[in-house]
Amino acid sequence: MTATESDAAPRSGRRATxxxxxxxxxxxxxxxxxFADRGYRDTSIAQVAERVGVTxxxxxxxxxxxxxxxxxxxxxxxxxxxxxxEQLAAVGGAEALxxxxxxxxxxxxxxxxARLFAVLVAENLSPESIAHEHFVQRYRHLREIVAGLIADGxxxxxxxxxxxxxxxxxxxxxxxxxxxxxxLLDPEVDLVAASEQWAAGLAERLAPRRPTAxxxxx
Amino acid sequence: MTATESDAAPRSGRRATxxxxxxxxxxxxxxxxxFADRGYRDTSIAQVAERVGVTxxxxxxxxxxxxxxxxxxxxxxxxxxxxxxEQLAAVGGAEALxxxxxxxxxxxxxxxxARLFAVLVAENLSPESIAHEHFVQRYRHLREIVAGLIADGxxxxxxxxxxxxxxxxxxxxxxxxxxxxxxLLDPEVDLVAASEQWAAGLAERLAPRRPTAxxxxx
DNA sequence: GTCTATAGCGAGATAGAC
DNA sequence: GTCTATCTCGCTATAGAC
Numbered sequence: 001m002t003a004t005e006s007d008a009a010p011r012s013g014r015r016a017t018x019x020x021x022x023x024x025x026x027x028x029x030x031x032x033x034x035f036a037d038r039g040y041r042d043t044s045i046a047q048v049a050e051r052v053g054v055t056x057x058x059x060x061x062x063x064x065x066x067x068x069x070x071x072x073x074x075x076x077x078x079x080x081x082x083x084x085x086e087q088l089a090a091v092g093g094a095e096a097l098x099x100x101x102x103x104x105x106x107x108x109x110x111x112x113x114a115r116l117f118a119v120l121v122a123e124n125l126s127p128e129s130i131a132h133e134h135f136v137q138r139y140r141h142l143r144e145i146v147a148g149l150i151a152d153g154x155x156x157x158x159x160x161x162x163x164x165x166x167x168x169x170x171x172x173x174x175x176x177x178x179x180x181x182x183x184l185l186d187p188e189v190d191l192v193a194a195s196e197q198w199a200a201g202l203a204e205r206l207a208p209r210r211p212t213a214x215x216x217x218x
Numbered sequence: 219m220t221a222t223e224s225d226a227a228p229r230s231g232r233r234a235t236x237x238x239x240x241x242x243x244x245x246x247x248x249x250x251x252x253f254a255d256r257g258y259r260d261t262s263i264a265q266v267a268e269r270v271g272v273t274x275x276x277x278x279x280x281x282x283x284x285x286x287x288x289x290x291x292x293x294x295x296x297x298x299x300x301x302x303x304e305q306l307a308a309v310g311g312a313e314a315l316x317x318x319x320x321x322x323x324x325x326x327x328x329x330x331x332a333r334l335f336a337v338l339v340a341e342n343l344s345p346e347s348i349a350h351e352h353f354v355q356r357y358r359h360l361r362e363i364v365a366g367l368i369a370d371g372x373x374x375x376x377x378x379x380x381x382x383x384x385x386x387x388x389x390x391x392x393x394x395x396x397x398x399x400x401x402l403l404d405p406e407v408d409l410v411a412a413s414e415q416w417a418a419g420l421a422e423r424l425a426p427r428r429p430t431a432x433x434x435x436x
Numbered sequence: 437g438t439c440t441a442t443a444g445c446g447a448g449a450t451a452g453a454c
Numbered sequence: 455g456t457c458t459a460t461c462t463c464g465c466t467a468t469a470g471a472c
Contacts, residue, residue, distance in 0.1 A: 037344060038344065039259070039340075039341065041257070041259050041260050042259050115343065118340060118343065119340055119343065121340075121399065121403065122257075122336060122337055122339075122340025122341070122399075123257065123340070124403075125333065125336065125337065125399075125402050125403055126255060126256065132403075135403055136403055136404045139400055139403060139404060140404065140406075163415060163419065164411075164415060167408070167411055167412045167415045167416075168415065170397065170400055170407055170408075170412045171393060171397065171412055171415065171416045171419075173396065173400065174392070174393050174395075174396025174397040174399070174400055174412075175389060175392050175393045175396055176396070177392075177395075177396040177399060177400075178391065178392025178393055178394070178395040178396035178399075179388065179389065179392040181339065181340075181343075181392070181395060181396075182357055182388055182391065182392055182395075184343050185339065185342075185343055185350075185353055185354055185357060186354045186357060186358065188358075189388060190385070190388075193382075193385055194385045194388045194389055194392075197381060197382060197385045197386065197389065198385075198389045201381065201389075201423050204423065205419050205422065205423060
């Protein structure tokens with residue numbers, strides 16, 4: 001039993017940190033909050049460690065490097081958006097559109113996740129940046145899900161046929177992100193009201209031009 | 219002639235730097251490019267100075283501090299968006315909507331300004347950040363201009379009456395910003411096509427419901 | 437106006453004790 | 455696992471010569 005690869009040290013961000021480790025989780029959580037507030041680059045690992053009540057070196061024991069900490073934060077906190085998009089896609093049709101402002105309402109109730117990803121995306125626009133590839137893939141994935149939702153609706157005749165799904169998916173994600181950004185910058189912006197009006201307009205735009213496949217109601 | 223306030227030193231970012239000073243302009247320009255690429259916080263004033271071929275201390279002679287340099291960059295480079303919005307407002311009506319994708323085409327031709335402000339806005343979301351107030355005011359101003367354009371069109375009967383102008387203005391700026399962000403992150407995103415489809419949908423949404431004020435054509 | 441020199445700080449990371 | 459100590463580096467800013 002040489003100490004070359006002790007079983008105690010979780011070297012990288014591999015293991016999913018879903019609450020249980022205590023210390024490591026506390027550090028990921030503290031880092032998420034500080035990154036959301038001041039960005040990755042402007043946060044020191046010492047500040048993160050201090051918030052949990054340990055030293056910087058203890059933090060490095062868990063994550064190896066500052067970049068490792070970022071990986072762990074992204075692993076742990078990202079995915080909410082993808083899950084939400086997948087939920088909508090599962091529901092489908094006009095009901096999915098009706099649920100869009102729900103994301104806004106959740107953001108207002110808990111702004112920190114929205115802030116975290118707004119900040120991290122901007123910090124990783126450049127291809128050399130540390131998490132660039134992650135966010136590129138994340139958006140491609142989200143666009144695929146939303147485009148699929150639209151294409152399905154068009155195939156079923158519950159959505160108008162003319163908008164190109166990929167472009168509309170890009171536009172939908174853009175509007176959500178852009179509204180969040182303005183509201184994060186300036187709390188005077190009424191995120192929920194803007195989201196609701198937007199979603200209503202989108203529903204109108206996607207309404208089939210002629211009664212192609214009306215439900216039993218009318 | 220004591221040297222207490224020599225006439226040579228432009229202390230702060232007061233004077234509009236519209237090309238003429240040479241050195242100072244070169245520094246502002248170099249800083250803009252580096253800030254766009256890596257953000258304000260990740261750029262050192264030494265890197266900016268090096269690009270122009272002077273030392274960091276020469277740069278500080280002009281701007282006093284790194285924050286002073288940021289002020290100068292914002293003074294010099296911001297305003298393009300406001301000018302564009304004012305142009306659209308001056309044109310008004312459906313023609314203004316038709317010109318919206320022009321911004322996208324200009325961004326694709328010269329991505330650096332879009333990148334600069336995407337990065338700077340994200341770095342200044344937090345109220346404590348150095349240029350936070352500037353960007354809050356900038357967006358409020360832009361929203362006012364766009365909301366005015368919409369309200370004018372509604373008053374004249376060339377736009378549908380139901381969208382609330384302030385909320386729609388927020389949504390329009392959000393979509394523009396969000397599309398830019400996705401495209402900056404991933405060049406595979408077709409910014410121009412997405413903008414054109416979006417603008418077409420917006421025009422449809424704003425078309426008056428009944429032929430209130432049709433032109434002589436039809 | 438631009439330089440050299442340097443102060444002074446805070447960062448990330450490593451070594452090794454306990 | 456967490457600590458103390460320390461290395462090394464890069465940063466902003468100041469002082470003062472030319």
